[in-house]
Amino acid sequence: MLNIGIDLGGTNIAAGIVDENGKILRKGSVPTGKERPTEEVVKDIASLCFSLLEQEGITLDDIAKIGMGCPGTVDNENGIIAYSNNIRMENVPMREMLSSYFPGKTINLENDANAAAYGEYAVNGGGAKSFVFITLGTGVGGGIIIDGKIYRGFNGAGAELGHIIIQPDGEQCTCGIKGCWEAYASVTALIRQTKAAMEKDPNSMMHEWVADYGKISGRTAFECARKGDSAAIEVVENYVRYISIGLINILNIFQPEKILIGGGISKEGDYLFEPVKKIVYKYDYNKYMPKTQIGAASLFNDAGIIGAALA
Amino acid sequence: MLNIGIDLGGTNIAAGIVDENGKILRKGSVPTGKERPTEEVVKDIASLCFSLLEQEGITLDDIAKIGMGCPGTVDNENGIIAYSNNIRMENVPMREMLSSYFPGKTINLENDANAAAYGEYAVNGGGAKSFVFITLGTGVGGGIIIDGKIYRGFNGAGAELGHIIIQPDGEQCTCGIKGCWEAYASVTALIRQTKAAMEKDPNSMMHEWVADYGKISGRTAFECARKGDSAAIEVVENYVRYISIGLINILNIFQPEKILIGGGISKEGDYLFEPVKKIVYKYDYNKYMPKTQIGAASLFNDAGIIGAALA
Numbered sequence: 001m002l003n004i005g006i007d008l009g010g011t012n013i014a015a016g017i018v019d020e021n022g023k024i025l026r027k028g029s030v031p032t033g034k035e036r037p038t039e040e041v042v043k044d045i046a047s048l049c050f051s052l053l054e055q056e057g058i059t060l061d062d063i064a065k066i067g068m069g070c071p072g073t074v075d076n077e078n079g080i081i082a083y084s085n086n087i088r089m090e091n092v093p094m095r096e097m098l099s100s101y102f103p104g105k106t107i108n109l110e111n112d113a114n115a116a117a118y119g120e121y122a123v124n125g126g127g128a129k130s131f132v133f134i135t136l137g138t139g140v141g142g143g144i145i146i147d148g149k150i151y152r153g154f155n156g157a158g159a160e161l162g163h164i165i166i167q168p169d170g171e172q173c174t175c176g177i178k179g180c181w182e183a184y185a186s187v188t189a190l191i192r193q194t195k196a197a198m199e200k201d202p203n204s205m206m207h208e209w210v211a212d213y214g215k216i217s218g219r220t221a222f223e224c225a226r227k228g229d230s231a232a233i234e235v236v237e238n239y240v241r242y243i244s245i246g247l248i249n250i251l252n253i254f255q256p257e258k259i260l261i262g263g264g265i266s267k268e269g270d271y272l273f274e275p276v277k278k279i280v281y282k283y284d285y286n287k288y289m290p291k292t293q294i295g296a297a298s299l300f301n302d303a304g305i306i307g308a309a310l311a
Numbered sequence: 312m313l314n315i316g317i318d319l320g321g322t323n324i325a326a327g328i329v330d331e332n333g334k335i336l337r338k339g340s341v342p343t344g345k346e347r348p349t350e351e352v353v354k355d356i357a358s359l360c361f362s363l364l365e366q367e368g369i370t371l372d373d374i375a376k377i378g379m380g381c382p383g384t385v386d387n388e389n390g391i392i393a394y395s396n397n398i399r400m401e402n403v404p405m406r407e408m409l410s411s412y413f414p415g416k417t418i419n420l421e422n423d424a425n426a427a428a429y430g431e432y433a434v435n436g437g438g439a440k441s442f443v444f445i446t447l448g449t450g451v452g453g454g455i456i457i458d459g460k461i462y463r464g465f466n467g468a469g470a471e472l473g474h475i476i477i478q479p480d481g482e483q484c485t486c487g488i489k490g491c492w493e494a495y496a497s498v499t500a501l502i503r504q505t506k507a508a509m510e511k512d513p514n515s516m517m518h519e520w521v522a523d524y525g526k527i528s529g530r531t532a533f534e535c536a537r538k539g540d541s542a543a544i545e546v547v548e549n550y551v552r553y554i555s556i557g558l559i560n561i562l563n564i565f566q567p568e569k570i571l572i573g574g575g576i577s578k579e580g581d582y583l584f585e586p587v588k589k590i591v592y593k594y595d596y597n598k599y600m601p602k603t604q605i606g607a608a609s610l611f612n613d614a615g616i617i618g619a620a621l622a
Contacts, residue, residue, distance in 0.1 A: 073597070073599050073600055075600070082600060083598070083599040128465065129465045130464060130465050130469075144564075146457060146462070151457070151565075152566075153441060153567065154566060155566050155597065155601045155602075156566075157566045157596070157597035157599070158441075158563075158564065158566035159564065160564070160596045163596045164560045164564065165559055165560055166476060166477070166479065167478065168478060168556055175596055241479075245476050245479055249475045252469075252471040252472075253469065253470065253471070253472060253564065254462075254464055255463075255464025255465060255466050255467075255468045255469035256465065257466075283476075285468070285471045285474045286384070286466065286468035286471075288384050288393045288394040288468070289384055289386070289468045290465075290466045291466075292465075
């Protein structure tokens, strides 16, 4: 049997037909147009799914279940998107709305970060008893899988790992409070840190990099650090430390069998992960038992579709 | 059926006969004498248990299982105390050693903080789907119960909630690193904070309190703050804030249905908990779903015995 996974984002709706091993057989996307009435967005979601079925030469009868990941607070028990700032939805009876297009089908709603975590777990988790997925992107997202099940907290609002406070009264976070991990370890934060270092050092190689590429990105400091620029090296060292502090906290709380880190920045590979692991293992409270595996996620944008389909 | 719960501490061995509702029918304790060979400690544990059975007028046949909580890293799967600084044990085959006194009985080993958490959960958890127990004492201990099961991490070394870093490069923690929650929210930390405030303010009422009581304790600042001493009020306000930061992190990660806080300081009651709850609920990332219940634990030293017996 096959499943459909839907990743409802602030910009695009992505969907895919996914087999039981987490392989995407066919996928597509359309703009979300979140300013429109929800009915229209749901209609486009359904059209996208039916178009994928048609392209794949199958029908709804070949689909076992449909899952959707969406940003914000999701109440799967009642089939409701409780609140999502990103897609401008509040108390939307999404399951009921989708059901009119997919009558009789099991429809699961999931927070998008949890769905992505489940996707990475299903494909790359190796059956870990406890698994944590972190995305370093515009924000810092996370998901927790315990004994093969998504951990959501009693109210569905858990696993907001980006909002661990790592520096009281520190950097302002978009959530309204100060000092969240996200305010230090997101790519948004890295760009801010890069900009500050460039302002401090007019001779840094990073100025040339930015002149060549047009703007500061998450890659600026990493690429210049690899070439030996001292200001860039300092940015990367601090960023590595910020990532590590959150991971140490996660280890001391969960001792998960495996942590995978996703988001574009994870493409920096060993240059990022080796120093992170060195710090994290050094400060891990666990000194006597086997260590958590830490590595890069691999599914990127597909994680949400796969996880929504399989969760 | 009844169970035996054993709480093996650095100073005392406590044990109790516990019914299925978590009621202690009989309990007792003997000094640990941790400097002695482990064989002798285990012999005393067994003698204590048999003496309790005799006092209660029952035999080992009336006991369904035996559980022991001990500080440090415990490997229940293999029946081993992997490492415990407090009781000076390393790689001790505790289950095998206990089995010679209690042949044929199920014997469970558990980390002491996890056992205490399970005890509070069993008696005061109200069947919460997710439950976190925090003890504020010499250190900050914690335990996590998810779906009625102790969460230990894949290697048994999880739930070290006192070692969440809340202030990088902050106060030195006994674990070797700086800025752990324990270094701010333990009673040890409160005493340090009280001492510093007294040194800063020679007119504080806290000086008289200490002259009356002989030494600074966790109660010094609280009692003087209740009487309006401004230096003491500042100590309590800061301490409340330190407790709250760790709890905010726990909420944003777990969204547990219930958090109970134990240790002697929890006897401060609403004077401590009301301002803590106010801060925690304000900074909780969850704004749209039901809130975590936060309250005082009630079992104190019995929690470990009860939890070990029932877990």
